[in-house]
Amino acid sequence: MLEFTTIPEIRSWSRAERAAGHRIGLVPTMGYLHEGHLALVDEARRRSDRVVLTIFINPLQFGPSEDLARYPRDLARDRGLATDRGVNVIFVPESSTMYPPGSEVRVTPGRMAERWEGAARPGHFTGVLTVVAKLFHIVEPHVACFGQKDIQQLTLIRRMVADLDWPLEIVTVKTIRENDGLALSSRNAYLSPEDRVRARILSRALQSAHDAWKAGETRASALEARMSQELGRESTVRADYIAVGDPRTLAPVENVDGSTIIAIAARVGGTRLIDNIVLGEGVG
Numbered sequence: 001m002l003e004f005t006t007i008p009e010i011r012s013w014s015r016a017e018r019a020a021g022h023r024i025g026l027v028p029t030m031g032y033l034h035e036g037h038l039a040l041v042d043e044a045r046r047r048s049d050r051v052v053l054t055i056f057i058n059p060l061q062f063g064p065s066e067d068l069a070r071y072p073r074d075l076a077r078d079r080g081l082a083t084d085r086g087v088n089v090i091f092v093p094e095s096s097t098m099y100p101p102g103s104e105v106r107v108t109p110g111r112m113a114e115r116w117e118g119a120a121r122p123g124h125f126t127g128v129l130t131v132v133a134k135l136f137h138i139v140e141p142h143v144a145c146f147g148q149k150d151i152q153q154l155t156l157i158r159r160m161v162a163d164l165d166w167p168l169e170i171v172t173v174k175t176i177r178e179n180d181g182l183a184l185s186s187r188n189a190y191l192s193p194e195d196r197v198r199a200r201i202l203s204r205a206l207q208s209a210h211d212a213w214k215a216g217e218t219r220a221s222a223l224e225a226r227m228s229q230e231l232g233r234e235s236t237v238r239a240d241y242i243a244v245g246d247p248r249t250l251a252p253v254e255n256v257d258g259s260t261i262i263a264i265a266a267r268v269g270g271t272r273l274i275d276n277i278v279l280g281e282g283v284g
Helices: 007-019 035-047 075-085 124-139 148-163 186-190 193-198 200-214 220-231
Strands: 002-004 024-029 050-055 089-091 143-147 169-173 237-245 261-268 271-278
Touching: 002 007, 007 024, 007 050, 007 089, 007 124, 024 035, 024 124, 035 050, 035 075, 035 143, 035 169, 050 075, 050 124, 075 089, 089 124, 124 148, 143 148, 148 169, 148 261, 148 271, 186 271, 193 200, 200 220, 200 237, 200 261, 200 271, 220 237, 220 261
Parallel strands: 002 089, 024 050, 024 143, 050 089, 143 169
Antiparallel strands: 237 261, 261 271
């Protein structure tokens, strides 16, 4: 496995691979890899000849009171996992490489970014779209894989690719979960053993909405109430939002169908977690 830290290195490699007729798959991450990230690698390998995994903790997407300084890091472990999973190249730039002095142009999303995570974390998606756009330009992939767990991020990236006419395929990979339903996340490392048990309530709340829909409930308000009631079973878990939205725009809906997105963000102890389902698919 090759490792690059500068833009000229990775760009030169990528263009040589493209010239040789190889299809390039991209998996952007912030590191501290888990099976969810590695599922993205697996999908990228299925869809391309060469896989690039990027590891960059993007400062632009963290607010001033968020966890940038303590975000988990273990590059040596990440290298081993990436190698074992068949990654061809990891790109590990410094912050000064991605945002050199004088850098000021940013990718600003539209109304879709104003709800859910965007409302809770102002400026977050400007940071996300800016770094993803830069990685698309730097690596020049044919396909990029993203997880469903960050459904709003994924939806905004799809919109950006369409609006800016990138010749690029965006692939969704389903959320990978622990056996008890908890969605895998690097931030799960913050959970105490007690909070780890409490965190299961997020997937149970989503499942309760799915069960109600399967039983014939189509009112979004009723599903939200059902989820709120389920979350209430854990008094120390505090919901930031419960949302029922259109899969293309994330706009609120009054009535649901199998394509509707149900999303949740909650604080479990000192850790903020997000999760979602596409209603017709359930928690899985």
